[in-house]
Amino acid sequence: MGRKRHFPARLPVRPASGKGGIYINDPLSILKDLEEKYVTFYRQGRYADAEAVAERALDIARQTLGPGHLYTITFQNNIACLNRIRQDKAGTAIQPAERSTGKATLSLWLAAVLLVLTLIIPVTWSVFPFFSQSGPVSAAPALNPGEGDALPFYRVRAVFYPREKTIAGEEEVTFECAGPKNEILFNLYFNRYRDVGLDSSEIRQYAFQRGKDRGYISIQRVLHNGTPVPFKAEGEVLQILPPEGVFPPGKQNITIDFELKIPYIADRSGGNERGIWLGNWLPTLNVDGRPSPPTEIGDPFVNLSSTYEVLFTVPREYSLVLSNVQKIREEGNQQVYHGIVERVRDLPIFLNRSYKEAVITLGDVQIHYYFYSPSSRVQTVLETAKRALAYFQDNVGEYPWQQLNIVENDMYLEGMEYSTMVLVSTRALQNNPAGTVFHEVAHQWFYNIIGSDQINAPYMDEGLVQFFTAYALNGQEPRFHGDVYGLDKSVDEFNTWSRYQNVHYRNGQKLFENLYVVMGRDKFLQAIREYYRQYRFSLVSPLEFKHFFAEKTGDEGLLPAGRRN
Incomplete structure (x- = not known):
């Protein structure tokens, strides 16, 4: 697998060089202490003392952890920030850096100050409201976490190593526990790519056509409120245990050090020589x-639905594509990106190496299309995406982000939706570009904004998206279909995609056509707008869904039974 880049646990670390190096038993603990000292000196305005601490920490990080480690990059950025502050105080002119939206500028020294605070204050983020609110460091989304909002907050630091096809990272998660817990669970969805039991699936047989390449996420260390805690990572679940007793109710802070191996395959997460696209790659709180x-x-x-603050380092030959995130600096052969992405279900990223790009706008929203093939259908894709955005903003509710990224790839599926990012396969661009794009953009509202149970009740988003694609894109007039069966089946009860789609896509569409016919056009669309207002950024259970639409129609028999609260 080549060289590994990760956060070492409590093991001896030898110097990176055999000459003139140092030996420290636990460099991470020492660097953590130095980081805290740096914060103290920085807050007190003792910049010379802060710089001395940062230089010492940088020397330790370079020699024990290597030049590409996150701590090394962190303290390099801290020192650069202090240098810019000194230059600014001396009256040195600093060139402004453009914001990603192109609507305003931000002086480079201020960006560096905010970056340093981002890097060195992992636990007390709530003290600094600009971390989770609209701030000058990045383009502001339309909606921010409200007062008393208990959405999880993720702070992610990551470095991409293309030769090893790995990402080394640290994820810090702040969230609320309503009551005491004897364990905290995280999803490790990316370990699906190491599960050999799925090799016979339709997707895997297609995805592995250019060779099997496994992917996985490996957990290196877990901290709770800064203290190492026992954990068990098995399959797609990370189980975190309290050192004693239970995790108390209230605010929790979990830090996870991990290494991700990227599979270069034709799947919804994968890559090739042109770029890499990843969804569901980070550990996420289990629901x-x-x-x-x-x-x-x-x-x-x-x-x-969660808020993410991101600091991502990539080689110069790659660019990071992620809504609301911008490049803040270059250093050597690396580029550093930073931003805050609010109220998303996942943090999808696209590492672009040699794609072409086209852009279209709708109001304040930019639609970016990344493509490479002769079948890319640029005009059709952009115009359909713009049409879909306009339709759902007018008839459902506002699109809460400032960018939508559409990425062509060679996966088995025709399309795949993530918050702010849509994947479209070359095969779909050849056969049904408008229908695929409209369908996937509709998912920005149905699942990504209005969350639902995609495992036990996929019809709640797939059926509604199919309905709107037929009705709003293709002009199909809804009709009444009578009883609709099979919507109580979960995804693991199907052995082929065609059977799954016949139930949750097509029968799901029929369910919403029935509701439309019974309610009438105006009342149906009014109900959908109310559905958006009531449940945006929430997870709607099948039972809640049934009660909501039963109240609108007055006929509970039209709706499937809710399987799960």
């Missing part, structure tokens, strides 16, 4: 204490 079923049929992923 209900139950692991996802081991299947590649459907989308067996359920995540809470």
Whole structure:
């Protein structure tokens, strides 16, 4: 697998060089202490003392952990920030850096200050409201976490190593526990790519046509409120245990050090010589204490709406594509990106190496299309995406982000939706570009904004998206279909994609056509707008869904039974 880049646990670390190096038994603990000293001196305005601490820490990090480690990069950035502050105080002119939206500028020294605070204050982020609110460091999304909002907050630092096809990272998660817990569970969805039991699936047989390449996520260390805690990573579940007793109710802070191996395959996460696209790659809080079923049929992923702050380092030959994130600096052969992405189900990324790009706008929203093939259908893709955005903003609710990224790839599926990013296969661009793009953009509202149970009730998003694609894109007039069967089946009850789609896509569409006919056009669309207002950024259970639409129609018999709260 080549060289590994990760956060070492409590093991001796030898110097990176055999000459003039140092030997430290636990460099991470020492660097953590130095980081805290740096914070103290920086807050007190003692910049000379802060710089001395940062230089010492940088020397330790370079020699014990190597030049590409996150701590090394962190303290390099800290020193650069202090240098810029000194230059600014001396009256040195600093060139402004453009914001990603092109609407305003940000002086480079201020960006560096905010970056340093981002890097060195992992636990007390709530003290600095600009971390989770609209701030000058990045383009502001339309909606921010409200007062008393208990959405999880993820802070992610990551470095991409293309030769090893790995990402080394640290993820810090702050969230609320309503009551005491004897364990905290995270999803490790990316371990699906190491599960050999799925090799016979339709997707794997296609994805492995250019050779088998496994992917996985390896957990290196877990901290709770800064203290190492026992954990067990097995399959797609990370189980975190309290050192004694239980995790108390209230605010929790979990830090996870990990290494990700990227599979260069033709799947919804994968890559090739042109670029890499990843969804569901980070550990995410488990919603209900139950692991996802081991299947590649459907989308067996359920995540809470969350806010992410990102610091991502990539080689110069790559660019990071992620809504609301911008490049803040270059250093040597690396580029560093930073930003805050709010209220998303996942943090999808695209590492672009040699794609072409086209852009179209709708109001304040930019639609970026990344493509490479002769079948890319640029005009059709952009115009359809713009049409879909306009339709759903007018008839459902606002699109809460400032960018939508569409990425062509060679996966088995025709399309795949993530918050702010849509994947479209070359095969779909050849056969049904408008229908695929409209369908996937519609998912920005149905699952990504209005969350639902994609495992046990996929019709809640797939059926509604199919309905709107037929009705709003193709002009199909809804009709009444009578009783609709099979919507109580979960994704693991299907052994082929065609059977799954016949139920949750096509029968799901029929369910919404029935509701439309019974309610009438105006009341149906009014109900959908209310559905958006009531449940945006929430997870709607099948039972809640049934009660909501039963109240609108006055006929509970039209709706499937809710399987799960």
